[in-house]
Amino acid sequence: MDDEAAAGPSSEMSRGSSAAAELRRDRNSVMKVACGTCRRRKQACNAEKPKCSFCKQRGFQCDYAAPPVTKKDRTMEEIRDYLARIEPKIHHIYENSGDISRLYQILDPFGYQSQTATASLQMPVPLQTQLQYVSAVHQMMRWGAVWEMLRAAEPKIEGLETLLEPNFTSILMESQGRDGKLSHDVLRPNIAGGATLSYADKEWLEQGSTIYFSTFHLMHPVLDQEYFMKRTLSSAVSGKVPQESAECALVFLTIALAHMASTGGASMEMDNQPPGLHYFNEARRRMGFFMEDSTIEAVQVFVLAGLYYECCSRHMEFRAMSVHASLACHRMIAGSSGQDRSQTQADLMRRLFWHCSITETGLNLELELPVTSLSTTECEMWPDMFSDSLVPDAGYGIYEEHFYSQISMRKLALDIHRTLSTASTRPASSPGLFTQTAKEKASHELHVAVDQMQSSLNEWQSQLMEGLQWNTNQSMTPTPFPGQYPTPYPAPYPTPGEERMEGVMSSIGSVYFPSNQSMAQQQIATGVLPTQPASPEAILQALLRTRLGYLRCLLYRPYIYRVVHSDKLSSQDLVGAEEYLRQCVCWPIIIPPMCHSKRLIHGLYFWSHNLMGILIILRLAITHPRLQAVCLSIGKKDKEEFKRPGAWNAQARQTIFLCVEWFKSLVDIDADARWCWSIIQGIYPELVLSPTNTRFLPEFYPTAMPSQEG
Known part of the structure; x- marks a missing residue:
């Protein structure tokens, strides 16, 4: 009883204070919705619109002011601002998570990270396969459609799972480094005066x-x-x-x-x-x-x-x-x-x-x-770097221009890489993370970026000096299959017996090759004629055209991704994929005689990887329904618009044949080409088993293309 008596007054006080607070809340709510006239007269307002009862009865003007901004409203506005600033950063982190993983790979050998940190940064495979633009072929092999094709290959591709390792390139280089080392033999005393040059001739x-x-x-x-x-x-x-x-x-x-x-x-x-x-x-x-x-x-x-x-x-x-x-x-x-x-x-x-x-x-x-x-x-x-000609007494010429062209093509490659990395890293069909509006915006940015870079490539090509120009409208006639047709070579490539540099080959032969008589006897005895190498000028011209083809493939590669992964395709996507397929065939360095001069071709690892990438895409063009439709479109245009029925199909088949020959010539001595060959064996088993039988080469569309739609 005493407790209740003691608690009584306090309970009554608390009830009184809560009632007063409720009254204030009601009054505040009334004041928030009251019209301006009632607010000034400090009287109740029923807040009817467009006029309250009091103003209607008295004929007063009834104005409703905007509700005052409360602290809660300001807090919500700040939260919305924070979210608007954070959302792009979240997308940026998602898009560049591969770069973050690579950064930790670089730090890993120095012990700057723990295994827990490494594991937490490894991207799951579905996210790794969502990047539209990638510069490296091994990254392209992680695309969903490509990965499924490689996994389904028969015979199974050994060591394929290492592609998913975040430090794959380190693993690849380490495995290549295990090859036999070069011999350490040095000069004998009877050669060139021993190990010194003082007594050399x-x-x-x-x-x-x-x-x-x-x-x-x-x-x-x-x-x-x-x-x-x-x-x-x-x-x-x-x-x-x-x-x-x-x-x-x-x-x-x-x-x-x-x-x-x-x-x-x-x-x-x-x-x-x-x-x-x-x-x-x-x-x-x-x-x-x-x-x-x-x-x-x-x-x-x-x-x-x-x-x-x-x-x-x-x-x-x-x-x-x-x-x-x-x-x-x-x-x-x-x-x-x-x-x-x-x-x-x-x-x-x-x-x-x-x-x-x-x-x-x-x-x-x-x-x-x-x-x-x-x-x-x-x-x-950047200033001029050839005050003297590379060829004495010949003046400034084509070789200096070739070096300048390599410099400018490097800049174009970096521009393409930076532009597409920014414009196309948002997934084309990533569920949940991106709205449809964001996907359409990303597609538009990609199309604009590709158009701009394509204009830059065309402008660069048009500004080449006359000696480096070639006829872009001339149809490339690939080297035919052995024994089928004559062997035409598009200018400026020489036929195998042609010598572009007078005196050089004869000088080489007189110093290092056996005499012409003994060589002729050996050729007659064996029945095998050695293949003539290409001249440096022909190799440089082939590299120039091949580099341009590589840049165009790099530029249009995102469209291949979109065609095989996106649910909604635009006409620009299909045209871009078609352009990639046209640019990836018959690269000049794989055509004789250039392919017989591999020691003079700089960056063999680079070209081997990209040729393997071409073989992968061409195999995908046979197995994927959407890419098959793109191939049919190419065949139809070749027949109806260009009046060259079956031209691209023949070039694509020839490209497969020449690329396989490229790797066959390297597989015994080149560890990098050996890894590429292990992939090719899985996706082209029929060619590996019978490489000289051209009937095993795939057809990309029927030779007799129908003229009607579809």
């Missing part, structure tokens, strides 16, 4: 150097011929520089590459004793003495050593030497500020910079390897 060295400058130098102009002949070679032979110097190593490397050029045009067959290995090993012995130098000669040595490794299909060592060259080149440029250099030295610095930059870009786009700090000096390296 200068005339013999000049002959070998001439071969180098007539082949590799025209495609990789990182030396100056006049300076090398008069200064570098003379100093090395006369003993004016130590035998352990970069100058001596440079001489050995030019001789090694001359041997490679003289025997490497027609065949890639070699063991661990490739041509010129003894001279290369002499250069390797000396490289340790200047490995940390940043002189022009040191950078040149690293570049030429990388070229030799690449000729031997030692891609792991090639990448290592490329990194050495890039780092040394960056130190050289950074340390040259304020120094007086001759015009020749300035030219060589710029050429070395662009050679290293082009190599870095290829490794980055195809293998996702990080670039060095070399790119930070790019703005300083």
Whole structure:
């Protein structure tokens, strides 16, 4: 009772306060909806619209003011603003989660992350397959439709699951590095005066150097011929520089590459004793003495050593030497500020910079390897870099323009990569994460970006010098199947017996090949005629056209994704997929005689990966209904508009045949090509079993195309 009595007054007070609060809430709600007249008169208002009862009765004007903004309203508005700012960032994180995973892969060897962190950042397979644009072929192989085709391949593709590993490129390079190492044999005392150049025959060295400058130098102009002949070679032979110097190593490397050029045009067959290995090993012995130098000669040595490794299909060592060259080149440029250099030295610095930059870009786009700090000096390296002609007494010519074209194509490749990475990384058909409006906006951005970059490519092609131009309207006639038809080659490619550089091939033969009589006897005895290599000019022209085809395929590859994955397709999607299929066939480097000069083709790993990607898409075009429809559309246009019925079908079949031949010639000596071949065996088993029987080549549409719709 006492407790109740004690609690009584407080209970009554609390009830009174709650009643007062309720009254205030009611009054506030009335004041919120009351018209302006009733509010000013401080009287009740029934809040009828358009006029309340009081204003209607008295004939007053009845105005309702906007309700005042409360603290709750302001809080909700702030929350909406926060969500509007956060949503794009969430999409950005989703789109770039692959880049974040790759960053942790780079940090992983240094112990900067735990296994838990790595596991939490690994993207599930469905998300990995949703990116429309990818620069690397192994990323394209993770697309849903492509992945299902590869998984269903018979025979099963061994090690396919490693493609899903976040550090796949590291695994691939490590497996390639297990191949047998090159022999360490060095020069014997009776060859070139032993391991020194002091007693070597200068005339013999000049002959070998001439071969180098007539082949590799025209495609990789990182030396100056006049300076090398008069200064570098003379100093090395006369003993004016130590035998352990970069100058001596440079001489050995030019001789090694001359041997490679003289025997490497027609065949890639070699063991661990490739041509010129003894001279290369002499250069390797000396490289340790200047490995940390940043002189022009040191950078040149690293570049030429990388070229030799690449000729031997030692891609792991090639990448290592490329990194050495890039780092040394960056130190050289950074340390040259304020120094007086001759015009020749300035030219060589710029050429070395662009050679290293082009190599870095290829490794980055195809293998996702990080670039060095070399790119930070790019703005300083564009001025003219050929004060003297690459071919003495010939004047400025086509080889210099080819080098400039490689530089501009590198920039175009980076522009395409940046533009499409921004415009097309939103999934075309990703459930739940993106609204239909967002998907349509992303599609529009992709179409606009592709149109702009296509205009840039067309403009670039139209501005090529006359010697580099080709007739884009000329139909490409691929090399026919053996024994079926004559062998036409589109200009400017020579027939196998044609010599474009007078004196060069005869010089090579007189130094390194056996006499013409013994060679003829051997040919008659065996019944096998060696395949002539292509000239450097023909190889450069083939690479120019192939690079342009690669850029166009890179540009239109997102449309292949959209056709095989998206539920809603536009006419632009179908046209883009059709353009990709037209651009991916009959790349000039796979057509003889260029395909017989693989040692002179820079970036074999790069081209092998992209040729495998073409074979994958062409197989998908046979098995996927939507891509089959695109092929039928191509066949119809070829017949009705271009009056060339069956032209693309023949080119596509020929491309498959030539690509298979490409890998067959490399599979025994090239670990990278061997990995590509393991994929190709799964999707083209009939060609692997009977590679010379052309009836196993697939048909992409009937030869006699119907004229009616559908």
